[in-house]
Amino acid sequence: MNFTGIVIGLATFLIIGCFHPIVIKAEYHFSKRCWWFFLIAGIAFAALSLVVGNVIGSTVAGVLAFSCFWSILELFEQENRVKKGWFPKKGQEKYDFDEIVPRRGTNSYKWDSAANADIIPLWVADMDFRTAPAVTEALKKRVEHGIFGYTRVPDEYYDAVIEWFSRRHGLHIRKEWIIYTSGVVPAVSAVIKALTVPGDKVLIQTPVYNCFFSSIRNNGCGTVASPLRRTGNTFEIDFDDFEAKAADPDVKVFLLCSPHNPVGRVWTRDELVKMGEICIRNGVTVISDEIHCELVYPGHKHVPFASISSEFAARSVTCVSPSKAFNIAGLQIADIVAADPEIREKIDKAININEVCDVNPFGVIATVAAYGKGEPWLEQLLDYIRGNYDFMVRFCAEKLPEFPIAELQGTYLAWMDCSVLGEKSEIMEEELMKNAGIWLNAGTMYGAEGEGWLRWNLACPRARLEEALDRFLSFARGRLSGTR
Numbered sequence: 001m002n003f004t005g006i007v008i009g010l011a012t013f014l015i016i017g018c019f020h021p022i023v024i025k026a027e028y029h030f031s032k033r034c035w036w037f038f039l040i041a042g043i044a045f046a047a048l049s050l051v052v053g054n055v056i057g058s059t060v061a062g063v064l065a066f067s068c069f070w071s072i073l074e075l076f077e078q079e080n081r082v083k084k085g086w087f088p089k090k091g092q093e094k095y096d097f098d099e100i101v102p103r104r105g106t107n108s109y110k111w112d113s114a115a116n117a118d119i120i121p122l123w124v125a126d127m128d129f130r131t132a133p134a135v136t137e138a139l140k141k142r143v144e145h146g147i148f149g150y151t152r153v154p155d156e157y158y159d160a161v162i163e164w165f166s167r168r169h170g171l172h173i174r175k176e177w178i179i180y181t182s183g184v185v186p187a188v189s190a191v192i193k194a195l196t197v198p199g200d201k202v203l204i205q206t207p208v209y210n211c212f213f214s215s216i217r218n219n220g221c222g223t224v225a226s227p228l229r230r231t232g233n234t235f236e237i238d239f240d241d242f243e244a245k246a247a248d249p250d251v252k253v254f255l256l257c258s259p260h261n262p263v264g265r266v267w268t269r270d271e272l273v274k275m276g277e278i279c280i281r282n283g284v285t286v287i288s289d290e291i292h293c294e295l296v297y298p299g300h301k302h303v304p305f306a307s308i309s310s311e312f313a314a315r316s317v318t319c320v321s322p323s324k325a326f327n328i329a330g331l332q333i334a335d336i337v338a339a340d341p342e343i344r345e346k347i348d349k350a351i352n353i354n355e356v357c358d359v360n361p362f363g364v365i366a367t368v369a370a371y372g373k374g375e376p377w378l379e380q381l382l383d384y385i386r387g388n389y390d391f392m393v394r395f396c397a398e399k400l401p402e403f404p405i406a407e408l409q410g411t412y413l414a415w416m417d418c419s420v421l422g423e424k425s426e427i428m429e430e431e432l433m434k435n436a437g438i439w440l441n442a443g444t445m446y447g448a449e450g451e452g453w454l455r456w457n458l459a460c461p462r463a464r465l466e467e468a469l470d471r472f473l474s475f476a477r478g479r480l481s482g483t484r
C-alpha cells in the first residue's frame with residue numbers, strides 16, 4: 001500500500017475542493033449518470049494505482065473522483081432547489097417575469113386604448129412579458145439586415161411546426177397539410193368560408209371567444225349555440241344538447257375552442273371523442289381553434305383533436321399559432337392544418353379570396369425561433385402564470401369569497417363570477433374602469449351566457465395583478481356594502 005499516494009491524493013482533494021466553483025462549471029455539460037460513471041472509474045483507477053504503488057496515478061485519479069463526487073452533490077442540491085421552485089433547471093436561464101416592462105406609448109392596443117394612464121389593463125389577450133430571448137435575438141438579426149421585402153416561407157418553418165407538434169403534442173403533421181396565414185382569426189374565417197355557403201349554421205359552445213361570432217356572421221352564416229353547463233367551479237358539455245344542435249341539417253361546421261377561452265377548460269380525450277363522434281355522425285366538420293394549446297397547467301393535457309384518429313384528422317381542420325404562448329400576436333402568423341386534400345383545396349381558395357395568403361418576415365422568423373428554442377422559457381412562463389392564478393384564488397378565497405373563479409386548466413384568462421353584484425357585465429366593466437382603474441372584459445362579449453361574469457388576463461407581473469385585485473376588492477366591498 002502506498003500511503004504517500006493517499007496523502008497526496010487527499011491534499012489535492014482539499015485544494016480542488018477550494019476551487020470547486022470552477023470545477024462545477026463543467027457539470028452543466030454532463031448528466032448525473034455521466035458523473036457517476038467518472039466517479040466509479042476514478043475510484044477504481046485510484047485503487048488500482050495504490051495497489052501497484054503508483055503515486056501520481058492514484059493522485060490524479062483521486063482528484064478526478066473527488067471532483068466528480070462534488071459535482072454529483074451539486075446536481076442533487078440543484079435538483080432539490082428546482083423541485084422547491086427556488087432555481088431554474090439546468091441549462092435554463094432564469095427569466096424575470098416579475099419585471100415591469102412599460103408598454104404605454106408603444107401603440108399597444110391593450111395599454112394605449114385606455115383613456116386614463118392610471119388604468120391597469122387586464123383585458124386584451126396578450127401578455128405584459130417580453131417574449132422568449134431566443135425570439136428577440138432572431139428578430140434582431142433579421143432587423144439588422146435592413147431589407148424587408150416580400151417573404152417566402154422556407155422549409156425550416158414547416159420543419160419547426162412539424163417537429164413542435166409531433167414532440168410536444170403527439171400530432172403528426174405532413175408538410176402539405178400546412179397552410180400558413182396571417183392569424184388564427186383570419187384562419188378560422190377562411191375555413192368557415194371554405195366549408196359553408198351563406199345561410200348555413202355554425203355550432204359553438206358559449207360563452208366563447210368573441211371573434212367566433214363575427215367570423216361566422218361575416219361569412220353570412222348563422223350561429224347555433226350549445227351553452228356550456230356550469231358544474232361546481234368548472235364547465236361541462238351538455239352532450240344531449242350538443243347532439244340535438246349538431247343534428248340540425250343546416251349546421252355544417254362545429255367551431256371548437258380547445259383549450260377554451262374564456263372558461264379555461266382543457267377538454268379531455270373522452271370529451272373530444274364524444275364531440276367528434278357526434279359531429280361525424282351528423283356530417284359536421286370540426287374547426288378546432290387550438291391557439292391556446294401551449295398554455296395548459298399540470299394535471300391537464302392538451303389533446304389535439306386531429307391526433308385522436310385518422311378519421312378525426314380527415315373530418316377536421318386545426319388552427320394554431322405560437323402567438324399566444326410566445327406573446328407575438330402583433331407579428332401576425334398562424335397555421336391551418338388540414339389533412340383532407342379536398343378541404344385543403346377549398347381553404348386555399350378561401351385564403352386567396354380573403355387575401356390573407358401572405359405573411360411577414362418577422363412572423364416566420366419568430367415562429368422558427370419560438371418552436372425551436374423557446375421551450376425552456378415557455379415552461380417557466382407556465383409556472384409563473386399558474387402562480388398568478390393560485391395567488392388570485394387565495395386572494396379571493398380570503399377576501400372576496402362571493403366571487404368564485406372557474407378552475408383554470410388552460411389559457412391565461414380567468415373567468416370570474418361577479419353575479420353577486422347584481423349588475424350587468426358591461427356596466428361592471430365600465431364602472432371598474434371609471435371608479436377602480438382596472439379594465440376587465442365583460443362576460444357578455446362571449447355570449448349571453450357570460451352575463452354576470454368578468455374575464456381577467458393573468459399574464460402580467462404578479463405585483464400588477466395584486467394591485468388590480470386590491471382595486472377590485474375596494475370596489476366590490478363598496479358595492480356590497482352599498483356605499484358605491
Ligand SMILES: Cc1ncc(COP(=O)(O)O)c(C=O)c1O
Nearest residue numbers: 125183184185186209261291329
Ligand atoms: C380562441 C382564440 N382564437 C383566436 C385568437 C386570436 O388569434 P389571432 O390574433 O392569431 O388572430 C384568440 C385571441 O385571444 C383566441 O382566444
